[in-house]
Ligand code: UDP
């Protein structure tokens with residue numbers, strides 16, 4: 001297990017940012033307002049290889065500023081990777097993760113901390129009661145969390161994102177996990193420490209655009225599914241078994257028809273349909289197997305999860 005790096009800091013707040021030049025001034029203003037209520041804290045912003053003005057804004061407005069620490073990646077490694085870096089660099093007794101686009105209200109952190117202490121738990125995660133914004137995205141998020149819950153070996157709470165607060169115990173455990181596919185909210189549940197939730201209304205992103213492209217969201221969903229369930233791998237057995245059983249029954253029916261009636265050999269359409277269907281099923285299942293092999297491959301390459309270019313304020 002990684003050593004606890006506690007330096008008598010009460011709270012660390014980890015915020016990944018990627019091309020957030022438009023929100024940053026508002027984010028910093030909002031954080032500044034809340035800092036007095038957080039006591040002895042550090043705010044770790046992880047610049048995930050932004051290509052806009054984020055780097056300069058962070059340098060200019062936070063250089064040497066108390067409480068703030070910044071980690072710059074060499075390139076865009078991804079949201080979960082940025083969160084992982086923030087967790088690894090944190091040293092507070094409690095660590096909170098929040099998005100940099102102000103969709104997660106920083107004011108909630110103290111409420112979560114109170115709940116954590118009062119209810120004697122190690123994790124408090126925020127659950128989106130009402131997610132605003134794009135209907136299609138909302139639908140897929142909902143669907144994803146429900147599929148994940150059905151398939152996963154561990155119980156990942158529904159509709160919870162990364163916004164949370166954790167004790168040092170949990171963070172050290174997450175930091176010590178060697179895996180490279182880092183689906184942080186899954187790892188957080190995996191640790192198994194006592195957790196509780198707090199409900200909140202997730203605000204719409206008012207400034208800047210969502211940095212999650214559809215392909216990035218798809219990758220996140222696949223990481224979540226394959227990282228925490230092996231049921232998709234077993235799909236081929238279930239489907240194969242069902243189809244074999246159905247074909248056996250069909251064979252009997254056809255045989256009976258052949259004997260009793262003069263069986264009229266037409267049915268090209270149904271034949272071609274079955275061929276296409278089976279081709280589709282096989283390719284799909286091959287894809288599923290490929291997904292897991294890809295993961296074994298990245299794990300065996302054993303490359304670091306991210307590369308840090310610069311660290312400020314540490
Ligand atoms: N983000 C990041 N790297 C990426 C994509 C996003 O660090 O490759 C950050 C982004 O700046 C934001 C957070 O992750 O602070 C959540 O991203 P976004 O708002 O796009 O996600 P959504 O709210 O749509 O789920």
Ligand code: MG
Pocket residue numbers: 099101103205210
């Ligand atoms: Mg957002």
